[in-house]
Amino acid sequence: MMTNDFAGLEAAQEQAIQKARKRVIESIGKNMDLYGITQSTGLLYGLMFFQDKPMNLDEMGQAMEMSKTSMSTGIRTLVDLNMVNKVWEKGSRKDLYEVERDWHQTFADFFVLKWRKAVELNLMALRRSKAELDKLAESGGSEALHALIGGDLEKIRQAIDYYLWLDRVIDLMESGEIFKHVPKEEPSS
Amino acid sequence: MMTNDFAGLEAAQEQAIQKARKRVIESIGKNMDLYGITQSTGLLYGLMFFQDKPMNLDEMGQAMEMSKTSMSTGIRTLVDLNMVNKVWEKGSRKDLYEVERDWHQTFADFFVLKWRKAVELNLMALRRSKAELDKLAESGGSEALHALIGGDLEKIRQAIDYYLWLDRVIDLMESGEIFKHVPKEEPSS
DNA sequence: AATTATATACAGAAAAAACCGTACGTACTT
DNA sequence: AAGTACGTACGGTTTTTTCTGTATATAATT
Numbered sequence: 001m002m003t004n005d006f007a008g009l010e011a012a013q014e015q016a017i018q019k020a021r022k023r024v025i026e027s028i029g030k031n032m033d034l035y036g037i038t039q040s041t042g043l044l045y046g047l048m049f050f051q052d053k054p055m056n057l058d059e060m061g062q063a064m065e066m067s068k069t070s071m072s073t074g075i076r077t078l079v080d081l082n083m084v085n086k087v088w089e090k091g092s093r094k095d096l097y098e099v100e101r102d103w104h105q106t107f108a109d110f111f112v113l114k115w116r117k118a119v120e121l122n123l124m125a126l127r128r129s130k131a132e133l134d135k136l137a138e139s140g141g142s143e144a145l146h147a148l149i150g151g152d153l154e155k156i157r158q159a160i161d162y163y164l165w166l167d168r169v170i171d172l173m174e175s176g177e178i179f180k181h182v183p184k185e186e187p188s189s
Numbered sequence: 190m191m192t193n194d195f196a197g198l199e200a201a202q203e204q205a206i207q208k209a210r211k212r213v214i215e216s217i218g219k220n221m222d223l224y225g226i227t228q229s230t231g232l233l234y235g236l237m238f239f240q241d242k243p244m245n246l247d248e249m250g251q252a253m254e255m256s257k258t259s260m261s262t263g264i265r266t267l268v269d270l271n272m273v274n275k276v277w278e279k280g281s282r283k284d285l286y287e288v289e290r291d292w293h294q295t296f297a298d299f300f301v302l303k304w305r306k307a308v309e310l311n312l313m314a315l316r317r318s319k320a321e322l323d324k325l326a327e328s329g330g331s332e333a334l335h336a337l338i339g340g341d342l343e344k345i346r347q348a349i350d351y352y353l354w355l356d357r358v359i360d361l362m363e364s365g366e367i368f369k370h371v372p373k374e375e376p377s378s
Numbered sequence: 379a380a381t382t383a384t385a386t387a388c389a390g391a392a393a394a395a396a397c398c399g400t401a402c403g404t405a406c407t408t
Numbered sequence: 409a410a411g412t413a414c415g416t417a418c419g420g421t422t423t424t425t426t427c428t429g430t431a432t433a434t435a436a437t438t
Contacts, residue, residue: 005337006337008333009331009333009334013325013330016321017325017337017338020317020318020322020341021318023314023317023318024314027311027313027314027315030310031306031311034225034307036222036223038395049344049348052340056414058414066397067398067399068398068415069400069416070396070397072415072416073397073416076416093405093413093414094414095414103347103351104351107355114223118220118223121219121220122213122216125213125216125217126216128212129209129213132209133209136202141202142197144196144197145198145202148198148206152206152209152239155238155239158292162292164375165293165371165375166296168371169367169371181361181370182354183354184350185350227426246384255427256428257384257385257428258385258386258387258427258428258429261386262386262427265386282383282384282435284384
């Protein structure tokens with residue numbers, strides 16, 4: 001059973017709408033690499049963006065002309081990034097998905113999810129290495145050794161400072177405070 | 190002529206420092222995918238991070254155990270992202286590079302460079318499609334057609350709003366205003 | 379002017395990633 | 409309980425990306 005959104009429309013009209021959609025979908029798909037997402041998954045997202053109803057994997061595969069397997073993995077990527085939500089609809093045994101419409105939130109979520117993790121991992125590595133070098137410095141050694149360690153420690157210190165700053169930027173996104181500084185509605189000038 | 194930073198140090202000391210560096214370098218390399226950078230280029234960046242002197246392509250190739258060609262392409266990626274600067278040193282015919290130490294700026298630059306471009310391209314596509322749909326709506330048509338167009342236009346409107354917001358977030362980075370809201374120095378609590 | 383040193387364009391090789399079909403486990407239906 | 413519908417793990421194939429060696433262009437040195 002295939003529902004057709006364009007039922008009853010003239011071919012030329014449908015074509016015009018499809019063309020308008022296609023441009024947007026492809027632009028979205030092309031720029032989604034910033035989210036670390038493959039182009040085809042980006043196109044899937046773009047497709048779903050124009051859907052008024054939740055889609056199931058079979059519909060996606062049909063529309064994308066790709067395998068159901070690929071839809072499954074693609075959609076998981078999108079769900080993991082909170083870009084797409086799984087929705088429940090009684091009567092249907094199939095999993096249904098729809099795009100998250102609050103893109104501001106989507107962006108903030110992505111930022112928190114990905115960049116926070118990077119910050120944490122890098123900070124951990126930096127602190128461990130700092131501790132090792134501190135210890136090495138304490139255990140005596142030549143002048144040359146201390147100069148070398150000092151250089152590395154200074155670089156590490158700067159890096160840590162940066163990540164702590166970045167962490168606070170991420171806080172801004174997570175807390176929603178960003179919307180105080182940059183309101184969703186364009187200030188009417 | 191190969192200069193050795195570790196000249197005159199005990200092997201165990203050199204090893205300890207290398208271990209500390211390696212952890213940081215690998216962490217950086219691993220997380221650099223957020224910048225759309227390949228892991229090996231990320232490792233190159235990490236390597237250069239601990240260098241006190243500008244490096245040339247031959248030194249990089251030797252340290253990374255990779256071809257000079259790869260170093261050339263890798264370094265270009267990093268230069269394009271303003272993560273690495275080309276420096277001039279009289280007497281040397283080789284191109285020399287060193288990492289940009291101001292990571293706050295590096296982050297802001299990246300954000301402006303990459304996200305701004307995405308915003309512009311997406312906005313362009315959205316506005317074109319909006320114009321087409323507006324025109325199509327004006328040219329009459331059935332009730333069903335107008336409902337369909339209206340749905341798409343509403344989605345496009347929301348998307349445009351979002352990108353305008355994101356554009357202002359990017360402005361925050363570009364103008365340096367972000368540092369007013371999130372100062373580089375951690376506020377002493 | 380000839381020689382040498384340097385970076386990179388280019389094409390092929392190697393590695394990685396995306397994609398698909400099959401097989402299987404789970405949960406719903408009968 | 410048997411059968412059916414569904415999503416996905418998995419292995420193999422195709423496509424894309426990364427990496428390398430050679431060739432070439434450019435600029436410095438002799």
